[in-house]
Amino acid sequence: MSDASKQTSWSKPAAMAIPKGGFFKDKVEQGRYGTIFPKTPACYGFSILAKVIPGREERFYEYARNIEQAVAAQPDCLAVLKLHYLRWVLFPIKGDTYFMYQGIFDTDFDKYTEDAVNLFAATGLRTVFENLEGFPPDWQTNAPAFVKFVREHQCPSFLEYGEYPYVSAEEIKKALRLKAAFSDMLDQMQ
Amino acid sequence: MLEFDDIQHILLMRVPALTGRYEFLSFRNATGGRTWLSAIREKVQSAAEVRASVEQEKRWVTVAFTWNGLRALGVDEASMATFPEEFRQGMVARAEMLGDTGANHPDKWVGGLASPSLHAIVILFAGDEAERERCVTEHNKFIAQCRDVEVLSSLDLAAVPPFIYAHDHFGYRDRLSQPVIEGSGEVPTPGSGAPLKPGEFILGYPDEAGPPANLPQPEILSRNGSYMAYRRLQEHVGRFREFLRQNADTPEEQELLAAKLMGRWRSGAPLVLSPTKDDPMLAVDPQRNNDFNYKEMDPQGYAVPLGSHARRMNPRDTAANMNRRRMIRRGATYGPYLPEDAPEDGVERGIAAFVICASLIRQFEFAQNVWANDRNFHELGNERDPVIGNQDGTLEFKIPKRPIRKKITGLPAFTTVRGGAYFFLPGIKALRYLATLGDVR
Numbered sequence: 001m002s003d004a005s006k007q008t009s010w011s012k013p014a015a016m017a018i019p020k021g022g023f024f025k026d027k028v029e030q031g032r033y034g035t036i037f038p039k040t041p042a043c044y045g046f047s048i049l050a051k052v053i054p055g056r057e058e059r060f061y062e063y064a065r066n067i068e069q070a071v072a073a074q075p076d077c078l079a080v081l082k083l084h085y086l087r088w089v090l091f092p093i094k095g096d097t098y099f100m101y102q103g104i105f106d107t108d109f110d111k112y113t114e115d116a117v118n119l120f121a122a123t124g125l126r127t128v129f130e131n132l133e134g135f136p137p138d139w140q141t142n143a144p145a146f147v148k149f150v151r152e153h154q155c156p157s158f159l160e161y162g163e164y165p166y167v168s169a170e171e172i173k174k175a176l177r178l179k180a181a182f183s184d185m186l187d188q189m190q
Numbered sequence: 191m192l193e194f195d196d197i198q199h200i201l202l203m204r205v206p207a208l209t210g211r212y213e214f215l216s217f218r219n220a221t222g223g224r225t226w227l228s229a230i231r232e233k234v235q236s237a238a239e240v241r242a243s244v245e246q247e248k249r250w251v252t253v254a255f256t257w258n259g260l261r262a263l264g265v266d267e268a269s270m271a272t273f274p275e276e277f278r279q280g281m282v283a284r285a286e287m288l289g290d291t292g293a294n295h296p297d298k299w300v301g302g303l304a305s306p307s308l309h310a311i312v313i314l315f316a317g318d319e320a321e322r323e324r325c326v327t328e329h330n331k332f333i334a335q336c337r338d339v340e341v342l343s344s345l346d347l348a349a350v351p352p353f354i355y356a357h358d359h360f361g362y363r364d365r366l367s368q369p370v371i372e373g374s375g376e377v378p379t380p381g382s383g384a385p386l387k388p389g390e391f392i393l394g395y396p397d398e399a400g401p402p403a404n405l406p407q408p409e410i411l412s413r414n415g416s417y418m419a420y421r422r423l424q425e426h427v428g429r430f431r432e433f434l435r436q437n438a439d440t441p442e443e444q445e446l447l448a449a450k451l452m453g454r455w456r457s458g459a460p461l462v463l464s465p466t467k468d469d470p471m472l473a474v475d476p477q478r479n480n481d482f483n484y485k486e487m488d489p490q491g492y493a494v495p496l497g498s499h500a501r502r503m504n505p506r507d508t509a510a511n512m513n514r515r516r517m518i519r520r521g522a523t524y525g526p527y528l529p530e531d532a533p534e535d536g537v538e539r540g541i542a543a544f545v546i547c548a549s550l551i552r553q554f555e556f557a558q559n560v561w562a563n564d565r566n567f568h569e570l571g572n573e574r575d576p577v578i579g580n581q582d583g584t585l586e587f588k589i590p591k592r593p594i595r596k597k598i599t600g601l602p603a604f605t606t607v608r609g610g611a612y613f614f615l616p617g618i619k620a621l622r623y624l625a626t627l628g629d630v631r
Contacts, residue, residue, distance in 0.1 A: 030287045032276070032555050080510040111560045114552050115510045118399070141403035143552065144275065170569050 014041040014165040022156025031110030033147040037154070041162030043084060045104040050153045052090070052097040056131040060090060060099070063128045070123050077123055080115045082106040084169050088128070099132060106168040109150070117143050192373045192388055192395070194238035196414040196617040200252040200313065200520055201392060201546055202237040202374055204365065205244060207315035209322045210347040210522055212542060213329070215339055216307040220264035222338020223309065224625050227253070227263070229332060230312060231621040248317035249325050253621065254418055254613035256280060259309030264627040265411070272407040273614070276551045277417060280306075281610045288555065289563035289580035294607035301343030303422070303609035308342060311420065311613055313544075315347075315522070322346075345422065345542055347522040355458075355474075358523055359425040359539050360448070360577075360604070363458030363473060367480050367504055369516040381481030383513075391518055391548055392416055398513040406614075411624070414617030419545040419554040422524075422609040423578065428534020430604045437598055442467075450589050451576045453500030465493035483507040491590040496568040499577040502561040508568075517553050518546040540605065550612060578605055 019025070022037050029036045037044065052060070070077055078086075082105050089100040109116070120126045121140055129135050134152075136145035192202075199205070217223030233251040235243075240250060255263070257278050261270055276284060282296045282304050290296060296304040312329070316322035333339055350357055356364045370378040371392070372385040389397030393405055394413040406412040434444040445468060449455040455464070458473035462482040472478055485507040488494055494501050506512065525539025547553035561567065562575040565585065574580055576587050581603035589596040616624060 032287055032551050032559055107564075107566070111556075111564065112510075114514060114556070118511050118514070138403070141399065168566075168569060 010164045010167045010171075012165070013161070013163050015159065015161040016040045018156065018158050018160065020158070022154075029108075031108060033110050033113060033144065034151060036108045036110050037156055039108070039166070040157070040160035041165030042157075042160040043104055043106055043162070043166065043168070044108050045157070045160075046102065046109055046150070047155045047157065048101045048150060048153045049155050050099055050132040050134065052099050053131050053133055054096070057090065057097050059131050060088070060128055064088065066127065067123070078119065080112060080119060082112070082169065099128070101128075106170070110147075113147055114143050117146050192237075192371070192392070193414055193617075194241065195236045196619050197237045197392060198252055198615055198618065199235050199237045199240040199250060200544070201416055201518065201615065202371065203240055203244070204520070205240065205247075205250045205315050207250065207317060207347075207522070208349045208353060209317075209319055210313070210315040211322060211326055211344055212314070212347070213312045213344045214301060214303065214308055214342045215310040215312065216302075216305075216342050217259065217262040217309045218338040218340065220262060220628060222336055223259070223263045224628060226333075226336045226339045227310075227621065227625040230329075231618075231625055234618065234621060236618050248321040250315045251325075252313040252315075252615070253310065254313075254615040255310050255624075256308055256611055256613055258306050260614060260624070262309045263624050265624070269407055269411065272405075274404075274406075274549070274551065276555060277612050277614065281419065281612050284555065288558045289574070290607050290610070291580060292582055293603065294580055296610075299422075299607070299609040301345065301422075301609050303343070303420075303611055305342065308611055311611070345524055347524050347542065348526070350523050350527050357456070358541055359427050359525070359528065360430050361456040362448075362452055362454070363456065365519075366454070366458050367500075369518065379476045379480050380478070381483070386513055386516060389548055390514070390516060390553075391546060393548055397548060411616065411620050413620070415620055416546050416548060416615045417550050417554075418613040418615050419547075419550060420542070420609075420611045420613060421545070421607060422540065422542045424538050424540040424606045424608050426534075426602075426604055426606070427528045427539065429602055431530075432534075433602060433604070450495050451498060451587070453494040453498035461493045462488050492592070495587070495589050497570045497573040497576065497587060499575055502567060502575050502579075503557060505561070515553055515556055516547075517557065520544045520546060538608070540608070544613075546615065576601060576604070 018038070018040065023035060024038055037046070084104040084106070087102045089102070091098055091100065117139065120129065135149055136142060139146040194202070215226070217226070230251070230253055234253050235250055240247065257270070257273060257280060281288070285291065285296050302308060314322065314325050316325060333341060350359055358364060367382065370376045370382060370385045371388050373388055374385070376385070378385060387397050388395035389402055393415045394402055394409070396402060434447055438444040438447045445456065449461055454460050455468040455473065457468050457470045458479060459469040460479060460482050462484070463478065464472055483506050484494065484501060509515065521541060521543030523540065524542050526537055528535065528539065545554045562579045565572055565574055567573070570588065572586050573588065574585055581601055583600050583602060585601050587598045587601050
């Protein structure tokens with residue numbers, strides 16, 4: 001399906017079953033750092049799962065407060081990631097703490113990898129990843145090592161659903177701006 | 191402080207050449223390759239040499255190697271493994287990601303450029319035709335003595351008339367927006383941003399993220415070196431002119447359409463500063479011709495369409511971390527000029543250019559993969575770069591306009607990739623190191 005036809009199908013909810021491994025073998029797209037996980041009705045996304053270094057849990061809560069403040073101070077600080085939503089989750093498995101970082105966004109992660117690395121350094125997102133087992137210590141100067149960690153810890157979805165499939169965050173914001181503009185226009189007509 | 195005497199001149203300088211030639215070489219064995227390199231390296235000028243002599247010189251020589259070429263010269267495997275993955279793989283292996291599919295696929299490339307036996311390029315820029323001929327004859331004579339060096343192909347360069355300013359076969363003025371390297375002594379023109387850390391372009395120096403890291407080893411091989419992505423891009427001049435005629439009624443409207451595709455008038459005047467009519471005086475004024483941005487001055491793209499070539503290749507203040515994405519462009523046009531009133535003659539003509547950067551994956555490949563070929567760049571939905579993107583006739587080009595935008599569907603391919611390769615551009619000392627690899631140390 002072309003991007004153009006996807007854009008016209010926002011009114012028709014859609015689900016997509018994804019093969020084991022996360023790729024459709026007959027249409028695997030190559031990115032600069034490897035194969036790209038497919039776009040689904042729920043846009044692009046990742047679910048990165050990794051084990052927390054024992055005893056470091058408290059740093060995650062501290063980090064949450066930092067990110068809250070960072071976004072409040074500079075609301076567009078994560079704009080480069082072209083996000084819809086991010087979710088951070090801690091959960092236990094057999095007495096150990098694991099971390100899940102799940103994002104839904106409008107561009108495949110491969111495209112803006114270096115920008116993401118830069119953002120990690122600039123906003124303090126680093127503080128959480130550096131507390132995960134196996135995270136490369138030289139990640140700031142070694143984008144390929146960073147990408148390798150992310151790919152090794154990515155758990156691809158096997159099913160994704162979109163109530164308004166393939167619509168980008170920018171399109172949603174445009175629609176809301178348009179609604180506000182119409183509302184303002186109607187006010188002016190009173 | 192930049193080591194001007196150890197950096198090949200192409201990295202830091204443009205020379206006043208009107209002609210030239212690229213030769214693509216293969217080494218049958220390491221000794222043969224090193225014998226050739228030992229002699230040719232005497233002709234390769236550093237930036238310091240060219241600075242001192244540019245007024246007198248009439249020829250300028252550059253030498254660079256593919257990863258296979260470095261191996262063919264006898265660089266050991268441990269050292270070969272320290273080069274970045276994308277350079278080790280080479281441009282052919284990266285084709286799909288670069289958009290080199292369909293008509294641009296390496297299977298269709300010419301001159302042996304897609305072959306793993308492509309080992310080296312020697313770039314000759316010459317002041318005039320006579321000097322080019324003299325150098326070519328001299329090099330041919332020398333190659334004839336080197337039994338173990340084969341010329342896979344060559345490409346003669348030629349400036350497009352009128353010669354008073356650099357432009358391509360479509361008529362667009364070139365060389366208007368180039369990054370300036372800190373310590374090079376150059377002063378950025380207004381709008382060009384602050385000088386960039388040398389490590390963005392030259393290995394061994396701090397870059398915009400900090401001290402140098404992960405450099406190829408040994409240091410003598412990588413220091414003052416860089417990477418060059420070569421692109422031989424055929425320009426379909428007849429098709430381009432026909433497109434302008436079919437999509438615009440008057441010569442003035444055709445000129446405007448050409449400007450919309452590029453983001454600048456063919457004179458070089460930026461559309462942001464002169465959106466409705468050409469301004470040749472603005473085009474040639476370096477104090478003004480690069481002094482604009484997009485986010486504040488043209489956020490909707492009413493002057494410069496969001497998908498135009500210049501807005502993709504240098505999004506200025508509308509992209510993150512621009513300082514880590516800049517590239518140095520060098521190169522020339524090739525093939526005969528097609529006079530304005532002449533029909534398409536089927537002869538190949540185009541641009542044979544080099545993108546020079548310290549990281550192919552972060553700079554050149556990003557520009558190619560995301561800026562040129564991401565169909566959804568700037569939410570455009572179904573567009574690629576109208577000049578260098580992979581066009582298969584199914585994509586469109588949108589020109590924002592009040593009250594209603596203009597949408598051109600079924601955009602044809604104005605260019606075709608006819609060849610390409612990744613080269614490592616060693617410093618002057620590294621050339622000597624490579625030439626003497628087999629010697630007892």
